[in-house]
Amino acid sequence: MQSRGSSHRVSSMGNNRSRIPALLISMFAAFASIYVAGRLWLDAENRVYLIKELDRITGQGQSAISVDDTLKIIACREQHKKLDALETELAGARQEGFVSNPLIETNGTYSTRRPLVVIGILTKFGRQKNRDAIRKAWMGSGASLKKIEEGKGIIVRFVIGRSENRGDSQDKDIDHENRLTNDFLILDNHVETNDAFPKKVKLFFAHAADKWDAEFYAKVNDDVYVNIDALGATLATHLDKPRVYMGCMKSGEVFSELNHKWYEPEWWKFGDKKSYFRHASGEMYVISRALAKFISINRSDTLLAAPVLLVAIYASISNLLT
Incomplete structure (x- = not known):
């Protein structure tokens, strides 16, 4: 039998032993809580930082977006910036006027005025009679052509490529005619063939947009007679529209169908593959500066040989962005 004192000592020792593990567990739990809280705080800070970086990059106020959505937002905003820059330049040009002038020096500084329209008359070898008729009817030549450029801001050029046999009599005839009239835009890297006509149109817009910073660019066939004053007045009413296709x-x-008279080899590119999308008749049409720049940027895309395809694609992009 144990005495009451010994019993009390045993009980006290047991209680002490039970308190020590409890204290250790409490201390471990406290340290673990502090550690977890610290990690959560660090993770929270990292998430906030990443969210802010994402918002800064995309410029968006929301953060719960996927990587694909982020890339789309960045691409769209870049397109917006380009279009806004073009529209800003258009607004500046409207304030300066729309008369074509070379560099004019004023108190030691130079300024330019943007031409209203560049007209490209697409012509071929052996059609000098057509060109002479146009010069006499509405285009002018020499001083009269220069007067149209400086007075009305309208630049007119015949557009032609080179012969398949480079440097032959056809090329020499065009070079000789151009020395006399100085009214050609010769596409040295383009070979004149009937099959390559759509490519020729695309190259005209691309080269014209590079050479002249005009409000509009017009494609005309060499059997079309243009009323210059009526065209200028019509285009002037569309100066506030940055994306025009007229x-x-x-x-x-x-x-x-392969055996059809009007078989389209690239039929799958057009509209719904059954009917063409709405487009301008090829005799003459006009596009604005932004569209011409778009064609110039995409000139190397061989899958988009026809300018109307490029214009349609650009119009689709514009509709998405505006």
């Missing part, structure tokens, strides 16, 4: 608009069936 002409005799039409549509029609796309023929994909």
Whole structure:
């Protein structure tokens, strides 16, 4: 039998032993809580930092977006910046006026005025009679052509490529005619063939946009007679529209049958593959500066040989962004 004192000592020792593990557990739990809280705080700070970086990069006020959405936002905002820059330049040009002038020196500084329109008359070898008729009818030549450029801000040039046999009599005839009239835009890297006509149109817009910073660019065939004053007045009413595609608009069936008279080899590129998207008739149409720049940027895309395709694609992008 144990005495009451010994019993009390045993009980006290047992209680002490039970308190020590409890204290250790409490201390461990406290340290663990502090550690976890610290990690959570650090993770929270990291998340806040990443969220702010994402918002800074995308410029968006919301952060719960996917990587794909982020890339789309960045691409769209870059397109917006380009379009805004073009529209700002257009607004500045409107304040300066729309008369074509070379560099004019004023008190030691130089300024330019943007031409209203560059007209490219697409012509071919052996059609000098057509060109002479146009010069006499509405285009002018020499001093009269220069007067149209400086007085009305309208630049007119015949557009032609080179012969398949480079340097032959056809090339020499064009070079000789150009020395006399100085009214050609010669596409040295383009070979004149009927099959390459759409490419020629695209190259004209691209080269014209590079050479002249105009408000509009017009494609005309060499059997079309233009009323310069009426054209200028019409275009002046559209100066506040940065993306313009004007002409005799039409549509029609796309023929994909190989033996059809109007078989379209690239029928799958057009509209819904059954009918063409609405587009301007090829005799003459006008596009604005932004569209011409878009064609110039995409000139090397061989899958988009026809300018109307490029214009349609740009219009689709513009509709998404505006």
